[in-house]
Amino acid sequence: MSTAAAPGDPVLRMEAVRKSFGTSLVLRDVDLEVAPHTVTALIGASGSGKSTLLRCANLLEEVDDGAIWLDGEEITDPRADADAVRRRIGVVFQAYNLFPHLTVLQNITLAPQRVHGLSRAEAEAQARELLERLGLGAKAGEYPDRLSGGQQQRTAIVR
Numbered sequence: 001m002s003t004a005a006a007p008g009d010p011v012l013r014m015e016a017v018r019k020s021f022g023t024s025l026v027l028r029d030v031d032l033e034v035a036p037h038t039v040t041a042l043i044g045a046s047g048s049g050k051s052t053l054l055r056c057a058n059l060l061e062e063v064d065d066g067a068i069w070l071d072g073e074e075i076t077d078p079r080a081d082a083d084a085v086r087r088r089i090g091v092v093f094q095a096y097n098l099f100p101h102l103t104v105l106q107n108i109t110l111a112p113q114r115v116h117g118l119s120r121a122e123a124e125a126q127a128r129e130l131l132e133r134l135g136l137g138a139k140a141g142e143y144p145d146r147l148s149g150g151q152q153q154r155t156a157i158v159r
């Protein structure tokens with residue numbers, strides 16, 4: 001619901017925001033208030049849901065439950081104008097340069113095979129060992145757009 005924001009009210013407020021991807025619960029009832037003219041840092045392990053929270057605030061992801069208010073206006077209301085919200089929130093995305101049409105494993109094994117002449121089996125064995133060391137063993141078959149920013153960054157480091 002839209003209510004006029006008073007000076008000093010939070011510019012961004014989240015209440016009990018919940019978001020899952022499949023069976024993985026990424027945001028569990030997150031409450032957050034950001035006062036005007038303040039800086040807030042989200043700190044947490046890679047893959048813990050920081051970017052997902054920001055994507056929810058920008059309506060790039062739909063929350064499963066809970067609500068978000070921007071300047072007193074509930075933007076998770078289905079009637080909210082997503083384009084108008086995005087005009088008011090700027091997002092600097094994490095950068096990566098992975099091939100989007102290749103899986104993590106294919107991204108990593110491409111150059112060793114093409115450039116260094118390794119067999120596919122050799123390249124994959126080496127890649128899987130490195131992926132395990134960086135906590136990405138379960139993501140070998142995923143496409144980059146299904147990884148967190150840090151997971152993409154580490155994939156690029158492995159490559």
Ligand SMILES: Nc1ncnc2c1ncn2[C@@H]1O[C@H](COP(=O)(O)OP(=O)(O)OP(=O)(O)O)[C@@H](O)[C@H]1O
Nearest residue numbers: 021046047048049050051052146147148149150151
């Ligand atoms: N579209 C998606 N489909 C399935 N799983 C996803 C999707 N987007 C993110 N995830 C998963 O949700 C979890 C949280 O991802 P998120 O990008 O929010 O992490 P993060 O805290 O920003 O991490 P980092 O510090 O690495 O950037 C990760 O395990 C990620 O693999």
Ligand SMILES: [Mg+2]
Nearest residue numbers: 050051149150
């Ligand atoms: Mg992130």
